[in-house]
Amino acid sequence: MGRARLVRLAIAGSLCVTVPVAAQAPMPIAVDQRVRVWTDAANATTGRVIAVTSNTVRVAADGGDEASLPVAAIRRIEISGGRTARGAGFKRGAIRGALILASIGAVSNALQHEQIGEDGATVTEAALLGIWSGGLFGGLIGGAIGAARSGDRWEQVWP
Numbered sequence: 001m002g003r004a005r006l007v008r009l010a011i012a013g014s015l016c017v018t019v020p021v022a023a024q025a026p027m028p029i030a031v032d033q034r035v036r037v038w039t040d041a042a043n044a045t046t047g048r049v050i051a052v053t054s055n056t057v058r059v060a061a062d063g064g065d066e067a068s069l070p071v072a073a074i075r076r077i078e079i080s081g082g083r084t085a086r087g088a089g090f091k092r093g094a095i096r097g098a099l100i101l102a103s104i105g106a107v108s109n110a111l112q113h114e115q116i117g118e119d120g121a122t123v124t125e126a127a128l129l130g131i132w133s134g135g136l137f138g139g140l141i142g143g144a145i146g147a148a149r150s151g152d153r154w155e156q157v158w159p
Contacts, residue, residue: 027052027071028157034080035059036154039073081153090147097142098135105134 029035029049036046037059047061057069109130114120116129 027057027077029057029077029079034152036078036080037069037074038076039069040075045069076156076159078154078156081155084151084153086147089149090143093146093149094139094143097145098139100142101138102131102135105130105132105138 029052031049031051033049034047035049036044037057038044045059045061045067047059047067050058050060050066052058055071057071057074059067059069061067106127107130109116109126110123113123113126116126121129
């Protein structure tokens, strides 16, 4: 009988433990941090934090406007980890572009192997030519796009 009573007490005690709701927890951001905040609105608000209270977060948006966002309406918060370098963007874009266009070039040239060269080419030769040319041009195009798109690195901190 003593053991059953102890089990009941343990279950009742675990049900009485209070757990803070997400809206009651302190916000994981500080003043002057660059943030991107999603609310019930369609677009995210990006800018610098002006003030953080228990009910609202005030952000100076990139467009120059100030937004006061209710904590209850916030769905996600990301903090900027700094800007990425153009070289890193070029490298990442070049790798992606080369892989994509090399695979497209290999498949399309292999399917058209009879039209390549004067007397046609074998499927393997045509595929290798497609990999070479697709990888080369895909790397150049992807690298240019990646360098042009270097931007912020974002880390999600809420929820």
